[in-house]
Amino acid sequence: MNLLKKSALLAIVFFAALLLALPSMAGDIEGTVGAPKPDNAVVYVEKVAGTFPGGKAKMDQDHKMFVPSVLPIVLGTSVEFHNSDSVQHNVFAVGAEQFNLGTYGTGAGAQRTFSKLGEVDILCNVHPEMAGYVLVLQNPFFAQPEPGGKFRIANVPAGDYVVMAWYGGKTKKQNVKVPVTGSVSISF
Numbered sequence: 001m002n003l004l005k006k007s008a009l010l011a012i013v014f015f016a017a018l019l020l021a022l023p024s025m026a027g028d029i030e031g032t033v034g035a036p037k038p039d040n041a042v043v044y045v046e047k048v049a050g051t052f053p054g055g056k057a058k059m060d061q062d063h064k065m066f067v068p069s070v071l072p073i074v075l076g077t078s079v080e081f082h083n084s085d086s087v088q089h090n091v092f093a094v095g096a097e098q099f100n101l102g103t104y105g106t107g108a109g110a111q112r113t114f115s116k117l118g119e120v121d122i123l124c125n126v127h128p129e130m131a132g133y134v135l136v137l138q139n140p141f142f143a144q145p146e147p148g149g150k151f152r153i154a155n156v157p158a159g160d161y162v163v164m165a166w167y168g169g170k171t172k173k174q175n176v177k178v179p180v181t182g183s184v185s186i187s188f
């Protein structure tokens with residue numbers, strides 16, 4: 001390797017290290033949700049600048065329950081519904097989106113891509129007692145609290161936001177200023 005190539009390489013390494021060392025200008029939103037079953041809540045930032053790609057998620061039907069019963073996803077996410085029981089299940093939805101994925105047996109399922117923001121109630125017309133929720137969100141800055149109620153949404157770009165706490169079909173909101181570093185604390 002000649003001297004020119006060596007210095008070019010050194011320069012690249014130097015600038016890469018500089019980029020990594022730059023502050024991320026992002027903070028955490030942490031706090032607690034006070035509710036009988038806080039792990040069934042979802043705390044999320046209502047809107048963050050930019051667009052965020054959807055991914056893949058899964059909701060099982062197991063022991064005549066939707067598992068997980070609360071599924072927060074980013075807009076555009078494809079959710080696989082799957083029947084792990086020995087009886088037939090159906091999936092139909094009301095709310096931000098209405099659809100019916102039909103009825104299917106053990107080991108089978110259906111897929112649905114969610115393209116509207118909001119709450120979608122997931123139901124089964126074979127078992128009226130079954131109920132689940134898909135919460136379609138604009139961005140991935142959300143958290144599901146621990147059973148004790150604590151939550152943390154990490155690395156939110158610094159700025160002013162509306163933070164929502166969803167629980168059992170109802171939402172509460174708070175205005176939050178996320179610092180450039182460290183965290184801001186809120187409770188619902």
Ligand SMILES: [Cu+2]
Nearest residue numbers: 089124126127
């Ligand atoms: Cu069912």
